[in-house]
Amino acid sequence: MRAIRYSKPFVFLACLLPAAWLVWGAFHEALGANPIQEITHVTGDWILRFLVLSLMITPVRKLTGWNPIIRYRRMLGLFAFFYATLHLLTYIVLDQNLGWSYIGADIAKRPYITMGMLGFSLLLPLAITSTAGWIRRLGGKRWNQLHRLVYAAAVAGVVHYYWLVKSDISSPLKYGAIFAVLFAIRFWYSYASNRAPVPARVPLPDRSA
Amino acid sequence: MLIKKAGQIPSSEITDERLYLNRRQFLQAGGVLTAGAALTGLAVEPAIAAAAPDLAPLPNVRKSPLSTDEKQNSYNDITTYNNFYEFGTGKGDPAANSGRFKPHPWTVKVDGQVNKPAEFNIDDLLKNFPLEERIYRMRCVEAWSMVIPWIGFPLGDLLKKVEPNPKAKFVAFTSVQRPGEMPGQNGDALEWPYVEGLRLDEAMHPLTLLSVGLYGKVLPNQNGAPIRLVVPWKYGFKGIKSVVHIKLVESQPPTSWNISNAREYGFYSNVNPQVDHPRWSQARERRLGEFLRRETLMFNGYGDQVASMYAGMDLKKNY
Numbered sequence: 001m002r003a004i005r006y007s008k009p010f011v012f013l014a015c016l017l018p019a020a021w022l023v024w025g026a027f028h029e030a031l032g033a034n035p036i037q038e039i040t041h042v043t044g045d046w047i048l049r050f051l052v053l054s055l056m057i058t059p060v061r062k063l064t065g066w067n068p069i070i071r072y073r074r075m076l077g078l079f080a081f082f083y084a085t086l087h088l089l090t091y092i093v094l095d096q097n098l099g100w101s102y103i104g105a106d107i108a109k110r111p112y113i114t115m116g117m118l119g120f121s122l123l124l125p126l127a128i129t130s131t132a133g134w135i136r137r138l139g140g141k142r143w144n145q146l147h148r149l150v151y152a153a154a155v156a157g158v159v160h161y162y163w164l165v166k167s168d169i170s171s172p173l174k175y176g177a178i179f180a181v182l183f184a185i186r187f188w189y190s191y192a193s194n195r196a197p198v199p200a201r202v203p204l205p206d207r208s209a
Numbered sequence: 210m211l212i213k214k215a216g217q218i219p220s221s222e223i224t225d226e227r228l229y230l231n232r233r234q235f236l237q238a239g240g241v242l243t244a245g246a247a248l249t250g251l252a253v254e255p256a257i258a259a260a261a262p263d264l265a266p267l268p269n270v271r272k273s274p275l276s277t278d279e280k281q282n283s284y285n286d287i288t289t290y291n292n293f294y295e296f297g298t299g300k301g302d303p304a305a306n307s308g309r310f311k312p313h314p315w316t317v318k319v320d321g322q323v324n325k326p327a328e329f330n331i332d333d334l335l336k337n338f339p340l341e342e343r344i345y346r347m348r349c350v351e352a353w354s355m356v357i358p359w360i361g362f363p364l365g366d367l368l369k370k371v372e373p374n375p376k377a378k379f380v381a382f383t384s385v386q387r388p389g390e391m392p393g394q395n396g397d398a399l400e401w402p403y404v405e406g407l408r409l410d411e412a413m414h415p416l417t418l419l420s421v422g423l424y425g426k427v428l429p430n431q432n433g434a435p436i437r438l439v440v441p442w443k444y445g446f447k448g449i450k451s452v453v454h455i456k457l458v459e460s461q462p463p464t465s466w467n468i469s470n471a472r473e474y475g476f477y478s479n480v481n482p483q484v485d486h487p488r489w490s491q492a493r494e495r496r497l498g499e500f501l502r503r504e505t506l507m508f509n510g511y512g513d514q515v516a517s518m519y520a521g522m523d524l525k526k527n528y
Contacts, residue, residue: 032301033282033290033497034353097501102490110489163488166351167469168298168398 004071011072015079018046019086036094043087044161048175050080051154052182059185074130077150081127084120091116112163119156122149154179264426267340270360275416276344277510282355284424286497288431292349293450294398295384295391296431302393303431310390312434312451319367321456322377327370331435335421338362342425343418343439348480348509350444353495359439360422365413373409373457380412381405381462382438383454399465405438405449406462406476410518416441416511419452442511444478475528479519480509484528 022039025031031038054076061067096103106113126147128134135143158179162172293303296310313331320326340360348354368380386402388394394401411417418439421428428434433450440447446466456462466474473487482492482505493502508515519527 033286034300034495036495036500037300037353094500095495095502099493099502102493106490109485112488166298167294168396 004068008071008075012075015050015075018042019083036090039090040087040095043083043090046083047080047087048154048157048161050076050083051150051157052175052178054080055150055154055179055182059182062185062189078127078130081123084123088116088120112160115156115160115163119153119160122153122156126150126153151183264429266426267335267360267422270340270342270422270425273341273343276342276358277346277356279344279346279356280498281344281358282497287355287357287423288429290497291432292351292446293393293431293433295393295401295403295451297393298398304429306392307430310387310430310434310451312428312430315435315453317436317452317455319371319455319457321381321458322374323457324372324374325370329367331421334362334367334419334436338366340422343420343441345416345418345439345441346509347439347441347445347448348494348505350446350474350478350486350491352489352491352493352505353497354505354509355497358424359418359420360425361418361420361436361439363415364417364419364438365415367419367455368412368457371457376459377457378409379458379461380407380409381454381456381458382407382449382452383456384449385451385453399469403449403465404463404468405447406464407440407447408461408518409457411440411515414515414518416514442480442508442515444480446474447478477519477524477527479515479524479528480505481507481524481528483507484525 022031022042026035026039029035054073057069057073057076061069092098092103096106107117108114126149129138129143129146138146158172158176161175162169165172289304290300291303292298292300293307296303296306315331316328317331317334318326318328340362342358342360344356344358346354347357364380382405384403385391386394388401407417418441419436420433420439421436423429423432428437433448433452436452437450438448438452447464461476464474464476466478467476480491485491491505494505495502506512
């Protein structure tokens with residue numbers, strides 16, 4: 001428990017490093033010939049990475065029994081949302097220069113943009129309801145149900161990525177495979193726990209985390 | 210992950226300069242950030258200190274009235290950000306992975322429906338064709354663009370030498386296939402070797418260039434050394450790189466991106482802001498180095514010279 005409390009600020013700062021690197025790089029011409037695209041790609045990658053990390057918490061807990069790790073989950077999930085916000089703002093401001101008619105047309109006509117917007121709008125309610133107050137207001141069960149939207153957001157993110165690449169689909173497929181494994185572990189545990197008789201269903205300690 | 214046997218890798222290949230520089234920049238960044246000393250004014254190297262080995266300068270290059278006077282992109286931009294899938298699918302991959310490629314000696318075979326098929330040595334080409342600098346806009350199908358000072362000679366001049374016969378209606382181009390020197394060819398991002406094609410009138414058009422140089426020097430490996438095609442009114446991927454074979458043919462030849470995805474990449478691939486890529490708009494583009502997107506011009510701004518070749522054609526169908 002203590003380890004978690006003391007390490008949290010450092011993990012928080014580490015999670016900010018990709019964003020800090022982009023800011024630094026932008027002012028030092030270190031982002032290559034097309035910095036706006038670089039910012040778009042780096043923020044996009046980190047959304048998926050933080051989604052992977054936040055979705056790894058539960059499997060790691062179940063496989064190792066190290067329950068306190070749950071205390072990182074909200075932070076990692078919120079960093080996924082943080083990078084999703086940067087990614088979206090990069091597209092709107094830097095890439096499209098607030099060209100709302102172009103952005104509107106993109107959302108309507110370009111399936112990968114539509115899917116990206118869908119992914120963001122799935123993350124938004126999760127970020128809003130990430131506070132202790134919202135967990136209390138919704139009640140743990142409903143809150144848990146709502147937060148299963150993160151699975152849909154992860155799928156939307158991978159599909160968004162898959163639809164935009166020109167021919168090299170290896171990166172989106174890698175993320176897809178990782179999410180598939182993380183989902184499969186959950187599925188396995190829920191299947192096993194449904195089948196298991198009475199013993200040892202420890203109540204989730206994460207209601208207030 | 211591909212694990213190479215140590216024996217196959219010369220020691221010079223092990224840490225490539227680009228990664229090394231980036232790594233150092235990252236460390237510098239980390240140092241700045243953690244020390245909170247953002248204003249210490251560290252000397253920063255240019256993003257990639259251009260893997261510009263000592264490439265030979267090209268002498269006696271004439272200026273051309275066909276050049277644009279727009280601001281040119283830097284040598285660094287042009288040589289570190291481009292697509293050349295033979296070396297990998299990332300924009301930095303060609304610069305990072307083309308060090309082992311050997312563009313010399315080199316010959317280009319020109320045959321098919323011609324009276325005088327021939328094989329040209331690259332050195333003879335450089336000697337026998339007057340070289341011109343052509344500063345062209347380059348519009349990538351991915352909606353970014355650059356202004357590039359190519360050096361080369363019109364493809365038409367070479368084709369005239371071999372005397373196309375009346376059956377010749379199209380020109381088919383083939384890139385070199387050397388998986389040992391081109392790591393991307395070990396993957397299946399595209400079918401190898403890369404192939405491209407033009408209609409004969411497009412190939413004979415004075416704007417169509419065989420480029421052998423850039424910024425006064427011979428082409429760097431990552432930009433298609435030693436000889437590549439430049440067709441400035443078409444999307445960049447029509448500019449096939451490291452050409453080894455040019456064949457005059459009777460019917461429309463296959464082209465790599467069309468084979469990969471026929472719905473998205475047509476044979477013509479003329480720059481056209483009114484015909485979107487199925488997945489993204491082609492109405493605007495980002496000129497590298499500029500913040501605001503600019504409107505994409507019909508035929509990339511070369512309409513006055515080339516539009517007549519497509520008179521009466523439905524450009525939505527012939528994308």
